[in-house]
Amino acid sequence: MDEESRLPDIPGWVLRKELGRGGMGVVYEAVEPTTGRRRALKAVHIPVPAPSPDATALFEREIRMCGRLRHPHIVRVDDIGRTSSLSYFVMELCDGGSLMDRVAADGPMPVEEAVPLFLQVLDALTYAHTWGATVHRDIKPQNILLTRGPDGGPVAKVADFGLAKAYQAAGTSGLTQTGAVAGTPAFMPRVQVVNYKYAKPPVDVWSAAASLYFVVTGHTPRDFTPGRNPWLTVTTALAIPARDRGVPLPEDLGALLDRALTDEPDGMFSTAEQLAVELRDLPARKSRSGHAR
Numbered sequence: 238m239d240e241e242s243r244l245p246d247i248p249g250w251v252l253r254k255e256l257g258r259g260g261m262g263v264v265y266e267a268v269e270p271t272t273g274r275r276r277a278l279k280a281v282h283i284p285v286p287a288p289s290p291d292a293t294a295l296f297e298r299e300i301r302m303c304g305r306l307r308h309p310h311i312v313r314v315d316d317i318g319r320t321s322s323l324s325y326f327v328m329e330l331c332d333g334g335s336l337m338d339r340v341a342a343d344g345p346m347p348v349e350e351a352v353p354l355f356l357q358v359l360d361a362l363t364y365a366h367t368w369g370a371t372v373h374r375d376i377k378p379q380n381i382l383l384t385r386g387p388d389g390g391p392v393a394k395v396a397d398f399g400l401a402k403a404y405q406a407a408g409t410s411g412l413t414q415t416g417a418v419a420g421t422p423a424f425m426p427r428v429q430v431v432n433y434k435y436a437k438p439p440v441d442v443w444s445a446a447a448s449l450y451f452v453v454t455g456h457t458p459r460d461f462t463p464g465r466n467p468w469l470t471v472t473t474a475l476a477i478p479a480r481d482r483g484v485p486l487p488e489d490l491g492a493l494l495d496r497a498l499t500d501e502p503d504g505m506f507s508t509a510e511q512l513a514v515e516l517r518d519l520p521a522r523k524s525r526s527g528h529a530r
């Protein structure tokens with residue numbers, strides 16, 4: 238069987254190749270022959286037995302609601318649809334892949350490159366939390382995509398807004414079979430795992446800090462032991478100080494990450510803007526001198 242014949246058949250779109258896959262679906266590069274538009278198309282398989290029409294409608298409603306978000310650092314969702322075996326949505330194509338792809342290919346990213354990208358991510362979160370009244374719930378390096386701006390400069394875009402809530406909302410009615418907690422333990426704060434309905438902006442801010450930690454160190458903040466239940470690790474293990482990861486990091490960035498990755502609900506940054514202000518004002522960034530310990 239050649240690769241073409243394994244690609245799903247989506248009316249109105251020609252799928253060119255697989256771009257990547259996650260826990261719930263597969264993402265393809267897609268072209269609309271009538272317009273020549275190039276997009277990314279995420280196909281989510283409908284489980285057997287099929288979910289109730291209510292669960293499917295709930296799932297699509299969440300995705301549609303997030304399709305309203307319009308921000309230069311949020312992946313735009315253009316369209317959603319369904320075939321007999323899958324739900325899909327069509328979104329902006331980000332040719333640079335995800336931050337996870339980037340770290341897997343090249344190792345940790347230099348701080349000077351990573352921090353501006355995360356200021357963009359935090360700007361997107363500020364917009365979504367305030368104007369959009371939406372919490373992402375699954376910020377992680379796989380959901381931060383890279384592309385180029387009009388001036389050729391690197392641009393980060395947050396993908397999958399609404400998806401964690403959609404899986405969770407529909408999961409209880411049978412659309413997904415992943416259990417009560419949807420999402421990725423490695424990038425989740427304890428409060429979100431202990432209470433999976435807890436979905437307030439500080440959860441996304443913690444996950445953004447965890448993603449930055451990963452991108453500059455190559456490690457997740459907590460160590461996960463193979464074979465041990467990862468959800469249990471989140472409820473018992475603390476984040477390892479960022480500067481103990483063996484990568485030279487500016488002291489002030491290490492201290493900021495450690496503070497942002499507290500598991501004390503009262504100590505967490507309450508808004509993305511607060512973390513952005515501190516990240517933007519790091520003395521090491523201003524002087525561009527702080528590299529070694």
Ligand SMILES: Nc1ncnc2c1ncn2[C@@H]1O[C@H](COP(=O)(O)OP(=O)(O)OP(=O)(O)O)[C@@H](O)[C@H]1O
Pocket residue numbers: 256257258259260261262263264277279312328329330331332334335337338379380382396397400
């Ligand atoms: N809009 C896009 N443009 C380009 N590549 C994309 C796009 N969306 C996803 N990808 C690629 O596909 C990969 C898988 O995406 P997907 O959203 O399925 O993964 P995930 O977020 O890890 O999984 P899940 O959302 O199921 O937990 C990404 O890591 C990225 O490489």
